[in-house]
Every structure is written in structure tokens, then in C-alpha cells.
Amino acid sequence: MLSSRHLIFMEVARLLSFTKASQTLFISQSAISKHIKSLEYFYKTGLFERHGNHISLTKTGQALYDKLLEASQLQESLHQEIQQLNETFRPPTKLAIGASTTISLYVLPSVLSAYLRQYPNLQINVLNRNSNNIQNALLAHEIDVGIVEGLTQVNTLTYTPFMTDDVLAVCSGKSPLRGRALVVADLPTIPVALRENGSGTLAVIDDELDKRGIPVASLPVLIRLGGTEALKNFVLADTCLAFLPKRAILKELAAGELVEVPIQDLTLQRTFYFIQRKGTESNQLVNTFIQFTKRHYSNRE
Template sequence: MALNLHLLRLFATVVRTGSFSRAAEALRISQPAVSKGVRDFELQVGCRLLDRTSRGVVPTREGKALVRHAESLFAAERAAEDELLALRSLDSGSLRIGASTTIATYMVADYLGLFHRQFPGIELHLVIANTRGVADLMLAHEIDIALVEGPVEDKELRCEAWRTDVMGLIVGAQHRWASARSIDGVALKEETLIVREPGSGSREVVAQALIDAGIEPKTLEIGSTEAIKQAVAAGLGVSIVSTATVGDQLKLGRLKSVAIRDLAIERTLWQLKVPDRIDSPAARAFEKIIRQ
């Protein structure tokens, strides 16, 4: 038997106030509505819950047992309301952000700092995975925000454009192109191009741009942008990576940036969402920051 919680509330209020009239006043409804509600509730549970006396109404033995449970239930309800209020005011709670590797390593830190300064009571968690991994985490409801480097073909997700990222060619300081300001794209056919692992958004964007240009270089697969930069600096090949990832090595002179005259590669970075999912207040606040 599923209890009617509205009727349970009417009954518990009558017990708490000691009369139908005071319960009606507390609930801001008519006294006949309270009386009818309690009668309907007694019919539902199959026993008398209140004794009407000259001194007012008092609960029966069954009524006393039920009202104890009602008090616990409504206390839990108030606690839930209080917690939701705290979350709405962003004074406490947590936010889990999933980001693909390049975004997490080089782009998201400033946004996290802005959010933390505005909402220091929110505990932040950053989960790093490749694009497909972040998508899977979002579908599993294990993260609140999903930022990835490539669009995801999944009917259960909605992809929204977030920002544009420029991809650029990098070579080692001793490479034959190191002093060149630009090269022809076809020259890449003569080089080993170091690429990320399958599933990486950056790899897919670069691969598609090269296919469209009719360029098929030899490739060497390395699983992280940091490792790719080290490999390029060591002379193992060249790479096309997000320009946001190489500032430190360019300043140190270990890498050189070379323009490709006939091949401009830009990519859209994406935010993944689950349609009809209600975002938490913290997630909405973070989204506002990253889209400013």
C-alpha cells in the first residue's frame, strides 16, 4: 500500500496542532478540506487514526505509530529542502568536470580558478580522459560538465560548440625547417608526423584535414601531447598540435612553430550535454564562466 503523502501531511498536522481548525490555519486550507482528507486517509489505511474528544483530537494507537514515521519523513523532506537551498546558493556541494586531455592540461585551469574564487564552498573535481572517454562519463552521469576536442556521434548526447582552437605545426630546434617561417603542406609527406592515440579529438581533426589536402605522411603514435612535444624536440618527427599547448617550449627554444602555407587547421572544441538532463546550479554557474 502506497501512502498518499498529501493526506499523511494533513493527518500529521492535525496531530501536531491538536485540532482540525488549527491544522487548517497552519496549512492555509479550509477546515472541511482537512476533515475530508483525514477521513479519506483513514479509509486508505483501513483503520481509525484519530479519536475525537471534548478536549480535541488525539491519535489512536495506530495513529501514534504512523505519526512517528510521518515526523521522520517530513524531517527528511526539510533536510532535503535545506540542502537544495544551499546548493542553489552555491555555498556548498561539488562539481565534477570531465575534459579531454589537451583541454584539461592547458585550457581549463583559468576557468577553474575563476569559479573557485567566486564559489569557494564548491568542491571541484577534474576528470581527464580522451574525447570518447569523457562522452561515456557524461552518459553515465559521473560528471556534470563535459568538454572535448572533437564532436561525438552519439544520439544520446548533444554537442554544442564551445570555442575555436588553432592547430599549428611544431618542429625541433635542430630540424631543417626550424628557421623557416612557412612550408608547403605537401612537404609533410617527407616527414614522420607524430600523432595522438585513436579516440583523441586532435588526432581526428588533423587526420581529416590532411586527407582533405591529399597528404598522407608516415605517422608515429604517442599517447599524450606532453610526450609528443618531447619527441619532436628530440628529433623523432614533427607534429600538428594545439597552439595553446606549446608556449612553454617555444619560449625555451626547444620547439619552433612553422606555418603551413596552404593548410590552415582550426577545430571547434565542444561541450557535451545529455538532452533533458537538469543541470545543477554549480554546473550552470561554471558553464556561464566558460562561455563569457
């Protein structure tokens, strides 16, 4: 097993912050510093360089971190193999999941509740970011598996289709846009609120409009907002147009607080994918979660 000192080092190295590692590990900064100094004494060299309020890994620290990541994956594989041979072996297990906003808010809660009832020894951490940031977090080994909208695919990751979701053009119930039927050529004349760069929803809109000769840059963008909820709340308070995932606005549509604004010949649909680092596709813990999530989701549809 990896020692507690090495696990603490890995968290500091991952976050490049003693303060953040203290918060995620629930250990005082002084205790973390003692463990790091103990490792530096053992390896007879520094593992971090201090730059005022910031730290970075030394060459030795980076080498140690890279090897510990490999060792962590081997340990997880060993635990899974032993568990197959001996069902009574139940080591405390952690699963780090990253998901884009729609999945984190509207799909995962029910999945994770059911999953934890079946696997009570599992500790789950969920990172909620836009799709681009989730992809980067997976590449940086900050999470074990991600669920993202379709992006430009990276050749060091594998992509497994999960589900599709419609993106609707909507306005508030008090907007003068209510009741109008638009064509794509109208869009450069209509104020719009959009998601931030890196959002999978924005990528779908950008791609479809670009095919029709209307780049997103040509739209009169009032504001860009990080997160579906922030965008939804802005549109509820404003009279502009916005593009929002249907799954995120079902209640508001039913109540008439938001109204779909049909745009002729424009259908926006996005596909969500499970993403894994190549070489980790045999990770039983991740694969069990993926299969459970697919099954749970299909049963609810």
C-alpha cells in the first residue's frame, strides 16, 4: 500500500497548494508540512520549490509524483483482482468523477444515490466543471473518469457514448420574443446570452451556426455566463434569447417561466461521452460505474 506520507504528497502535488490539500484531506497545514519534510529528508532532496505564495514541483518531485501515479493505478488494479478472488476483501475505495454541468446537476444525483446504496464502502468525489475543464482534469490525473459533451477529441483519451440531450432556444415568459418563430438569419439581430468558452453547449451552438454561415462572433452577445444555472437565471430576469439544455429547464417550461423560441431548420442536439485515459480502460471500478450509470439512466427514460 502507498504510505500516508506519499498520499499526502500526491495531493499537494496535484493541487500545488498546501492550503488546498489541507482542505481536501482535512489535515492541518502544519501536519502536511511535517509529512513533506519527512519525505524530503528520506529522499535527501527538495520536492517542492517555493515562489512566494506559490509552489511548484522540483525535478525530483515531478519524477516521484509520476511514479506514484503509476503505483496508485497498480494498487487499484491489485485490489480489484483480489476482490474478484475474495469477495470479503472490501478495501476503502475512492472514485473521482468529473462531469459537465448538466450531468452534475440533473443526471448524476439520482445515479450516485443508487450507486452508493449498492457500494457503501465507496467514497465518491465529483468535480463539476465545463466539458473542456473536465477533459483537462482527466489528462492531469485529477479524476478517474469524466462525462462530457462532444468536444474535439484528444488521442490520449477514449470516448464512450452515453446519452443525447436537446438544446433549446428559449426566452423568458415576459420577453417580446415569446410567440415568435425565427429563422437562422434573424439571429445576428437578436440579443443573446451564452455560456462561457470551453462549454460543450456553446461548442454545439458554434458548430451548427457555423455550418449555416453565421459564426457565434456575429451574434449580439449581451453576456457570457459560467454554468447552466447562472445562464438560466439571467434569462429568467431578462428579455434576451438563450440556448439551454432541455433537461435543465423542464420545470420552467412547464410553468411558462421560459418559452421555447423555434428557429426554422435549426436543431441542436449534443451527445455526452464517458471519457477515460487510454491504458485505463480495464479499470474495474470505473467500468462498474459506467455500466451502472448506463443501466440506471436507461431504466429512468
